[in-house]
Each structure stands twice: as structure tokens, then as C-alpha cells.
Amino acid sequence: MSKDWDPHKSVPPPVHRVERKEPLPWQTPKAAEDDPEALERVQALIASPGYRQADRDVEFLNEEDTRGVRLQIDYLKPELLLKKHGIEHTIVVFGSTRLHQPEAARRKVAALEEASAGSPENEDLQCRLQVAKAIESKSRYYEEARRLGRLVAECGEGPEDSRVTMVTGGGPGIMEAANRGAFDVGAKSVGLNITLPHEQFPNPYITPDLCFRFHYFAMRKLHFLKRAKALVAFPGGYGTLDELFETLTLVQTRTIAPLPIVLVGESFWRQAVNIDFLVAEGVIDEEDRELFWYAETAEEIWDGIRHWHRASGSPLPNNN
Incomplete structure (x- = not known):
């Protein structure tokens, strides 16, 4: 290197990232004179x-031939955000969208009692x-789901610890209650909504960055x-x-690793699904009864889940 070489004189300053002193030929259209x-x-x-x-052309992205791309991004967006928020494990809660908090249910009954009293012959x-x-x-059960949301949120080292997080379908009723329980203690929770033909609203207790809307049911189920x-059903x-029978089938066939499956409300579930009949008819095996259990309260649900994981040798955080 020459002893007379001076970088201050020989090296030009960095150019502007966007601007130019002179426009390039394609920055202006062809002259009208020509x-x-x-x-x-x-x-x-x-x-x-x-x-x-292409990535901004909605009509193109909605074509039949671009379905594969839509499937990829339907999966990838929630995946990246869940990782960003440090969510490693989830407790999935399902239940009726019609099971609102007790006060709302009582108001509905009172209104219908008043209406039916005025029209006793109205069978409808x-x-x-x-x-x-x-x-x-x-x-x-709304209150039980809400308490369960709080218990799950407290699993770990405080509200900012998102390693174990509540996940619901994002709608009202039981799902709202579970998200609300996490919200009550300042913890994050996830809602996996789906695009439907009619208008819908996510429940207001989901963490905004973790409120997703899927196009494909398959991708939503995968993330569940x-x-x-x-x-927890x-x-x-x-x-x-x-969702319950899909999960039972996947565990029964060992397509996925076994996980706790809890049916909340034994009297309801024994009437809704006659497991004894299925066993007696030989369409499921006796051992398939062991894929789930019944519970009534949030504490029973959570204690059972924690016990199951300790017994499996994979305890949840702070679950020794």
C-alpha cells in the first residue's frame, strides 16, 4: 500500500440507499414527443x-392452482408468531359457544318466561x-372454564412465562371463559378462529398477537x-x-403421542356418547376407555392433567 494513500480522499462516500442524483432510464415513461x-x-x-x-395479488392467490401456497402461509403465520411468543406447550379447551356466563343465561330464561307467560299456547x-x-x-361450566384458564396461566414463572398457554377456538361461550381466565391474571392465551360464510367476532379476551384466523380447517386442527x-372438552x-373424536382417534391409533383427554361433566358426556355401548358392540376395545377420564371442576381437571404428565415422566413446568 502506497504511503501516500489516504482513504478519506480515495474512497467515495456510501451512496444513498434509495435516492440517485440522476434518474435511471426506466424511472420516467417514454416521452410524449416521441x-x-x-x-x-x-x-x-x-x-x-x-x-x-404476486404476493399482493389477492385474486391470483385465491385461484385453484395457488391452493398449495395458501396452505403454506395458513400454517406458517401462526407457527412463527407462536414461536416468537415462546409458546412451547398448550392446553386446548373446547365447549359450546352457547354456554354463556350464568348471569346471561338467567337473563335469557327470565325474558322467555315473561314472553311465554303472555303466550301460554305458543309451543315454540x-x-x-x-x-x-x-x-x-x-x-x-363457564365459571369452571374460567378458573381453569387461570390455573393454566399460573403454570410457570408468572404471566410472562408462556411455555404453557391456553388455546381455544377463539369463539364465545366456554372458549371465551377459558381465554378470560388467562386474561384475568394478565397472561397470554391463544384463539384459533376460522373463516366462515357468515360474520363472526373473536372473543375479547384473547391476546391480540395470538388471535388467528385460518382459511383451512385442516391447518387450524394441526395447530390445535x-x-x-x-x-379438555x-x-x-x-x-x-x-375435535374430541379426532383427537381420540389419533391417540387410539398412536398417530400422535398420547395426551390427557378430559371430558368435563360426566352426566352430559355419558348421555352424549355411550362408550359402554360402543365397547359392548365391539366397535372399540375395552382399553379405549383409558384414553380419557371425567372431571367436574377446574381443580380436578388441572390436577388430573398434572398427575398424568408426572406419571408419564414429562412433567409440565413447575409441575414436580
Whole structure:
């Protein structure tokens, strides 16, 4: 290196990341003097669907041939955010969207009682009243799910410890209650919503960064079970039954590693699903009874899950 070499004089300063002193040729359209119609044609090109950047072209992304790409990003967005928030294990809660908090259930019954008293011959009102009373009798499970949400949130080293996190389907009713329990103690919780033909709203107790909306049920189901350390099924309808039986089948066939499956409300579940009948008919084995158990309270649910994991040799954090 020459002793006269001076970097201050020989090395040019860094150029601006975007700006230039002189524009490049393609930064301005063809001059009107050379072709009066050129600008109009260029504007038509820019407005053409083919010119849209692929990742910003919604019509293109919704085509049949781009389904594979949609599946990938439907999976990847929640995956990256769950990792970012340090979520390693989840407790999955399902249950009816119709099981609201007791006060709301009582208001519904009172309103229908008043309406039916004024129209005692109205069979539809009488039927709706009986259904409302059945819902009210099960509304106590809202409070159990809420307490369970608090218990799960306290598993670890405080609200900021998200290694074990509550996950629900993101809707109202039992799922709202579980998310709300975590919210009560300032902890994070996850809601996995799905795009449906009619308008819907996520419950207001989900952590904003962890409130997802899936296009594909398959990707939603995958995320429900990928980190699951337990499935807790409160009384519910088709959606709850769907997730419950899918999980039971995956564990029965050992397609996934066994995990605790808790059915909350024994009297409800024994009528909704006659396991004794299935065993007696020979369509499931006696040992398949051991894939789940019943519980009634949040404390029973959580103590049972913790005991199961200790017995399996994989205790949850702070679960010695």
C-alpha cells in the first residue's frame, strides 16, 4: 500500500440507499414527443392484473392452482408468531359457544318466561324456554372454564412465562371463559378462529398477537394439536364432538403421542356418547376407555392433567 494513500480522499462516500442524483432510464415513461400514446399504454400495463406483484395479488392467490401456497402461509403465520411468543406447550379447551356466563343465561330464561307467560299456547316459546333452562343449568361450566384458564396461566414463572398457554377456538361461550381466565391474571392465551360464510367476532379476551384466523380447517386442527399437552372438552355440540373424536382417534391409533383427554361433566358426556355401548358392540376395545377420564371442576381437571404428565415422566413446568 502506497504511503501516500489516504482513504478519506480515495474512497467515495456510501451512496444513498434509495435516492440517485440522476434518474435511471426506466424511472420516467417514454416521452410524449416521441409517441403521444405511450403514456396511456404504460398506464394500462401498470393497471393490468398481470403486472401486480404476486404476493399482493389477492385474486391470483385465491385461484385453484395457488391452493398449495395458501396452505403454506395458513400454517406458517401462526407457527412463527407462536414461536416468537415462546409458546412451547398448550392446553386446548373446547365447549359450546352457547354456554354463556350464568348471569346471561338467567337473563335469557327470565325474558322467555315473561314472553311465554303472555303466550301460554305458543309451543315454540315453550320449547325455547326449555332449551334456555337446559343451557342455564350448564352455565356453571363457564365459571369452571374460567378458573381453569387461570390455573393454566399460573403454570410457570408468572404471566410472562408462556411455555404453557391456553388455546381455544377463539369463539364465545366456554372458549371465551377459558381465554378470560388467562386474561384475568394478565397472561397470554391463544384463539384459533376460522373463516366462515357468515360474520363472526373473536372473543375479547384473547391476546391480540395470538388471535388467528385460518382459511383451512385442516391447518387450524394441526395447530390445535401440534403443541397440545391436554385436550379438555366441556359440554358442546358438533364442533366439540369433531375435535374430541379426532383427537381420540389419533391417540387410539398412536398417530400422535398420547395426551390427557378430559371430558368435563360426566352426566352430559355419558348421555352424549355411550362408550359402554360402543365397547359392548365391539366397535372399540375395552382399553379405549383409558384414553380419557371425567372431571367436574377446574381443580380436578388441572390436577388430573398434572398427575398424568408426572406419571408419564414429562412433567409440565413447575409441575414436580
